[in-house]
Amino acid sequence: MKNKIIHKILAKNLRISEDSINLEIDTNNTPEWDSLAHLRIILELEKEFEIKVRNDQIGGLSSIKKLIKHFVK
Numbered sequence: 001m002k003n004k005i006i007h008k009i010l011a012k013n014l015r016i017s018e019d020s021i022n023l024e025i026d027t028n029n030t031p032e033w034d035s036l037a038h039l040r041i042i043l044e045l046e047k048e049f050e051i052k053v054r055n056d057q058i059g060g061l062s063s064i065k066k067l068i069k070h071f072v073k
Helices: 002-014 035-049 064-071
Strands: none
Touching: 002 035, 002 064, 035 064
16 A cells, blocks of 8 residues: 555656556656755655655655565565
8 A cells, every 4th residue: 555655756856647657767767856856755755754854864755665665664
């Protein structure tokens, strides 16, 4: 269920279909995932899961796998 929320947030902020989201998506292979989209994704995930991300962690959360690992506990 929580993974589905992450998929929805990514799709919305990257403006891509939710069906195109897979476990291989990251900032290197998805041109829509630029720095502004990244910030919006992090902020929305923080709000949704009530988990703060430290400034020094933001850059490291650059793939769906890393986002799931950080927000789904």
